[in-house]
Amino acid sequence: MPEDLVAAKQALRAEIRERRRTIPAHERDADTAAITEHLQHLVAARGVKRLSCYLATPTEPETRPFLSWAYDNGIEVLLPVTRNDGLLDWAVANNTDDENVGLYGLPEPTGDLLGPIAINSVDLIVVPASAVDQRGVRMGWGRGYFDKTLGSMGKRPPVYAIVFDSELVDELPREVHDQPVTGVVTPSALITF
Template identity: 85%
Template sequence: MDMSEDLVTAKQALRAEIRDRRRVMPQHERDEATAKLTEHLKNLVAARGVKRLSCYLATPSEPETRPFLSWAYDNGIEVLLPVSRDDGLLDWAIANDSPDENVGLYGIPEPTGELIGPIAINDVDLIIVPASAVDKKGVRMGWGRGYFDKTLGSMGKRPPVYALVFDSEYVDSLPQEVHDQPVTGVVTPSALITF
């Protein structure tokens, strides 16, 4: 096995462990994490004077984003939500106050709004991305499909990028491949960290 195969295998094992841990997380812990994450995200948006951002609709096992999205909508902050495409790129839709959602590729929740194309993300002040884990150097490990790495890697001028994870998923170090895009910071229930 060469080094890149070792990296891929290590990442797959780590993702499986994180999925298992997330699956058995008690609901009261999840609710508490959601409340704390929402506060940190509101503080981040306020501190940076953000008017337009991109975020995502969390899957049932991910740190929940919907209370934050509702707050952003209520406060006049425009939010772009990703829609996965077959070609590995992300389209975007502007979040609205509708509770309706579509089921996208891979069973991921997606917005129902009108699609505005991949380059719309170039006009946001802040990007919030999902992650399975983030390390202390800003290395983000996603779920292996590469959508956000491609998107971030293609941006000429990138705004701050923060990943959302549970506390146990902010780790000392992660395996890193060439295409992995670093993040500016991480938001966990107990902390908002900028690297």
């Protein structure tokens, strides 16, 4: 992998992290409400019964209101649990405020682990991202967990990334291992590529 590509992605991630830290609380609340509404529409339109999502970190677009809605509507949600070997385990969301602190300080669910292949039974995958471009190229945070998971699936359901409006860009640097997404959810749009 060319060093300039790695450096470009690292610089872009740092810029996005800083921009996310400065979003005012009232804007973040409005963004959360809009993203939740888009996700609800996506789930209803696709008739989703089981999906995977994630617990957002403090600077990511918030997912917990959507997760509560899914739980209240009888939709089973699998949440990722990071492993030292670079794979993801999965646990069923239980609609409690109980969370564990996983690798890298990430919030993770409590509950029994289902193993890495549990994701093969979902109807929709919702993933975090630092940015997404108009071609469906997703840039994560550089650890490769979701790229490995998506790349290992023989038949995968639609995959949507959640980002803030400014993080849907024209073009991102892409490496061979970067897995594309089906669409993106931002506060102002639900886009299928």
